[in-house]
Amino acid sequence: MADYLNIEWKPDKNSKVPIYKQITEYISGKVSNGDWLIGSRLPSQRKLSEIFEVNRSTIVAAMEELTSYGMLESEYGGGTRIASNTWSLFMSTPPDWNKYIHSGPFKSNMPTIQIINKLEFDEKYIRLGTGELCPDLFPHDLMNKVFKKLPSKIPSLNYLGPLGLPELRRSLTQRLSLQGIDAPDSSIVVTSGSLQGLQLISVCMLKPGSTVFTEAPTYLKSLQVFQSAGMHLNGIPMDKNGMMYWHINKEISQSLLYTIPTHHNPTGIIMSEERRRDLFNFCSGNRLPMIEDDAYGDLWFDKLPPKPIKAMDKNGMILYLGTISKTLAPGLRIGWLVGPESVVYRIGDVKMQVDYGASSVSQWALTEFFDSGYYDDYLIYLRKELKSRRDLALSLLNTHFKDLADWNIPEGGFYIWLRFKNQLFIDKLFQMALENNILLNPGNIYDFSDNNALRLSYAYAQPEDFSKAIKILSEITLRCQKK
The missing domain is CATH 3.90.1150.10 (Aspartate Aminotransferase, domain 1)
Known part of the structure; x- marks a missing residue:
């Protein structure tokens, strides 16, 4: 699918400047400022006439002028692309941001x-x-109640320690115990959403060239977080009970496994209790670490799903991710990672280098949501x-x-x-x-x-x-x- 330029401008039809000239100046300005990169594709002339709300002949006139400058070029069957920043020579020469943008390690999302x-x-x-x-x-009334209570509970809004707000981590310890997960607060680090947990794992736990096994299809495939760190994703097929782990290649050194066993994204599948146990035994026997993403675990309808795989883990083999982005509010930007203290402290240290901690207000608010019983209601x-x-x-x-x-x-x-x-x-x-x-x-x-x-x-x-x-x-x- 074509990755077209973003255009949110329209010409001023009351201006004395001819409309085709306004369009010419707009496009040349976007190129000369470095906003539009060499090789970028313009929408079709028909689409441009719709965007700018002008006749197609006006678009043709503007395109011909820009092409005469050497700024645009038409490709047979490929539309019109930015050819050069020749026009900018009449003003000032910007850096070629294209080479900088594509030289960084973090990969772009797919165009779709x-x-x-x-x-x-x-x-x-x-x-x-x-x-x-x-x-x-969104629970407006409950949120109002929570934020009315916060001023008397928050001693300050200074930075928090590497693992996050102690009160929130203690509350999470209690909630996780109800799912069979033994997680003292020293084994929990608060993250800015569970997605940041994945990013922190990718930058401080795995070497480039490592393999990440995951379900096929998987939410993880829509991200570039592991690929950007030089890792390879290996999709494992699923049946109605979840990941068919026996398809995993036996060469699993320098690898880990990522799974969403409960209300899987995107298929909605719930991994059966038997499959969870078999998968856990397979990973334990092959010393294959696991990331369990439990973003949707609280959103069951008629009956509780099986307990998280993490509940079976007594040896710190599983890193468990949780979040309130799917249940309460993604804008609070709060998630958590549960794992061995050595891993949690390492991730906390790297997180301090990245953003110096998740929002203090959000952490206090979520603690109040949990402890007041509002969240469960x-x-x-x-x-x-x-x-x-x-x-x-x-x-x-x-x-x-x-x-x-x-x-x-x-x-x-x-x-x-x-x-x-x-x-x-x-x-x-x-x-x-x-x-x-x-x-x-x-x-x-x-x-x-x-x-x-x-x-x-x-x-x-x-x-x-x-x-x-x-x-x-x-x-x-x-x-x-x-x-």
Whole structure:
């Protein structure tokens, strides 16, 4: 999928400067300032005329002038690209930011993910795959109660120690014990979301060239955190009980395993208790360390899922990640990592070098949420609301997708993994959905090869919007099938 430039400007039709000239100056300014890099692709002339709200002839005039400067070049079948910053010679010469941008170790997101990350903040799109809660589910009243109590409880808002707020870590110790996890506060480090936990592991625990085994598909594939640190992801297939660990290559030195066993992202699968035990025994026997991501563990609907794999761990083999980003508020930016003290102190030391600690206010607020009982009260409400949204989603799929796809019935979490029966042009489906103001999460951003699926989330879109979008999506799907 083409990675087009971001344009949020429009010409002033009341200006005395001709519109084609305004467009010429706008584009040349973006190039000369280094905002647009050599090799970047412009939208089509038709699309530019829509963006700028002008006739196509005006676009043609501007493009011809810029091409005459040597700034643009047209490629057969490839659109128009930035050819050089020749125009900037008339003003000042910026550095070639392109070589700096692509010389750093951290890899760029896939173009599809960059589009998703950008458009998720545009309110005109119905977000059918977003991995966060609908704003309507946010506990405003409880949050007000918490923040009214904080001034009398917070002694200061100075920096906290490397492992985070002691009161929060003690509260987490109590909560984790209810899941069978023995985690003294000295084995817990508070992070700025569980994603930061992954980043800290990647930069201070693993060597370049290491292998990370994970489910296929997996949320981890949509990130570049391990690849940027020089590691390789190896996708292991799943069945209805979770990761089929016996497919793991026996050459597992300098490796670890990453898993989301409860309400898996993106498939929604719950790893069975037997599979958890067998996977744990396999990793123990082969000295294969594990990262267990339990972001969705609290979001069960009718029955408790099996206990975390970490509950079996008596030898510090598993690093356990938790977060309140999926249950309460991603904006609080609070997660936690549980592991051996030696690992936790190492990660705490590196975290201090990165950001000098997660938000003090957020840590105090979450402590109050936990200790007051508000959080558990809210979870009861949230599970009920998410189950209702799931039931609506399943009903709509039965109405509109019965002949087009198969899907799982999630027992918790956010996601339905929609698998199309006929092969589709997934990129075309993504683009046509955008044209209908629907934002999708294609399955191929989570997998190690092309697949024929979507990650649907019933957690974010308003029910009426979700209903509307699913009907439109079924109609688009028919037009995107491969003949």
